[in-house]
Amino acid sequence: MDRLMEIRAQVPAVSTQVYLNTGTAGPMPEPVRAAMVESLASQLADGRIRADYYVKLSRLKREIRERHAALLGCDPEEIALTQNTTDGMNMVTLGVNWQPGDEAITTNLEHAGALFPLFAARQRYGITIRIADVLDRPEEAAAVIERLITPRTKLISLSHVSYITGAVLPIREIAEVAHRHGVLLLVDGAQSFGAMPVDVKALGVDFYAVTSQKWLCGPEGAGALYASRDAISQVRITFASYGTAQSYDLYGGLLPWGNAKKFEQGTVQPAVLAGQLAALRWLTEEVGTDWAHGRIRRLAADARELLAAVPGVTVVTPAETAGLVTFQVEANADAVLKALAAQEIIVRTVPHPRSLRLSTGFYNTEEELERLAAALQPLARA
Ligand SMILES: Cc1ncc(COP(=O)(O)O)c(C=O)c1O
Incomplete structure (x- = not known):
């Protein structure tokens, strides 16, 4: 065969x-089903929280971060586990230090995953959203976007591969433009990660949100967010949880992780993580x-x-x-x-x-x- x-x-x-x-x-794929069923079977048999539960869970999460880092070309410290692409897009978009009148730029090729967090930020913080028309000439996106940048622009949020036209946007050029103007770049990788090589360092992006259920053939409910070491501190926490903090003080508040874990949620279903890891292993080692x-x-x-x-x-x-x-x-x-x-x-x-x-x-x-x-x-x- x-x-x-x-x-x-x-x-x-x-x-x-x-x-x-x-x-x-x-x-x-069968290995994903098997890993998820095995996790559920062990939850059924063992009553879930045994003495080694958190050790095993944190080992599972660590390997998922490491495998995403290997595929995306970054450090595992720069990976936060999320539930899906949109989760990562929200974490960044709503975490920018917006002031009324600040501006964000996106394109007319975007999915709700990029757009809706921007709309929510507009409602909450009174920002302006500028739309780059790149439908007919996606290869010229960097120049079109640069023309929309003003001193108030804080974020460019767009997808690497448009879910509408399938166009691959020139992310490296867009990153150069963004950084020349001191603007953060957030990329929706739902249609690129797993479908084509993605090297976040070579691309020069600040944030890159991906998921498991599409091109990785993993389960729903599992994703990852790349946050570059430099950009992590520029975005505030929106969903604070015990996953976010390395410690806290009742009177002083929380001390968040200094790495991308600061964006992570607390309780997640281990079977979903098991499926996410199985998909990553299958894709890299078997396929x-x-x-x-x-x-x-x-x-x-x-x-x-x-x-x-x-x-x-x-x-x-x-x-x-x-x-x-x-x-x-x-x-x-x-x-x-x-x-x-x-x-x-x-x-x-x-x-x-x-x-x-x-x-x-x-x-x-x-x-x-x-x-x-x-x-x-x-x-x-x-
Ligand atoms: C470009 C793009 N972004 C975001 C999403 C939503 O992804 P998720 O369900 O992982 O949030 C999709 C597809 O559903 C998509 O095609």
């Missing part, structure tokens, strides 16, 4: 359907991240080519892609989505502009993409 078939055998959901929606949630990234990219390029040849289909995603390919159909997008689902081909729709989007997982096959293209032939035309 070749490598791809071995991997597919561990992800049963990809055999019962043409699963092209990893950008929403990756299919669960191989280089192999996975290469395959995701190649399949995305194949998808662009196959779709471009279907009458009535227009590919939206630029040539520089990660694992998302967005396309428009002349026919009604919702009707096409439904017709594809009836053939067990799973994609999704995205808004502004209303389009269909597929994700190429490393476990997908070239034949599955051909099946999608063939299914679209009679559907795409108005």
Whole structure:
């Protein structure tokens, strides 16, 4: 059995359907299920809080931080465990020392994960949000953003890969612009981490929020936030918990961790952490991240080519892609989505502009993409 078939055998959901929606949630591999069930079984058998409970839990958390650090190219001290991407985006966005009239910049390609924390900050602190229009020319995002910077700008918050168009934004250039003007840069890595190589130090970002349930194929409820050593002290704590503090004094208040742990929550479900770790181990040790990234990219390029040849289909995603390919159909997008689902081909729709989007997982096959293209032939035309 070749490598791809071995991997597919561990992800049963990809055999019962043409699963092209990893950008929403990756299919669960057997080792993730096994780790979660084992954790629950031990909670059932052992009554949860045994003498070694916290030792084991902190070992689990440490390895998850270390593995994220290894994948993101940073120090484990710069990783906070979170519940999902949006959790990390909130921690940073709401933790900036906002004063009324301060400004934030985002783009018109963003998910609620970046936008809603900004909207909440606007409501709470009276900030202004400036929107960079990068829809047609994402490669020029750094220049467009720089034109929006004023002396009041404190934060640039945007995604590395747009969930709408699949465009990969030039984060390194944007980081240079941000730092030239003394502005913090927060990146939503929901559609990049696990789908393409990400080196936070090379990119020069201050914060980078990621999750487990998409390109890592881990469980829901588990994510991570990279906070650079220099930026940690520039953002205040929004959710204070026993995970946040190294100690406290009833009269003096809490002494937060000096590292990224200062953003962490207290109680979490250990089975979720066990699943998160199992996904990280499976991806790095069994699948191989280089192999996975290469395959995701190649399949995305194949998808662009196959779709471009279907009458009535227009590919939206630029040539520089990660694992998302967005396309428009002349026919009604919702009707096409439904017709594809009836053939067990799973994609999704995205808004502004209303389009269909597929994700190429490393476990997908070239034949599955051909099946999608063939299914679209009679559907795409108005
Ligand atoms: C770009 C982007 N950001 C954030 C999210 C939300 O991620 P999470 O559910 O991990 O908060 C998604 C997808 O759901 C996304 O595509």
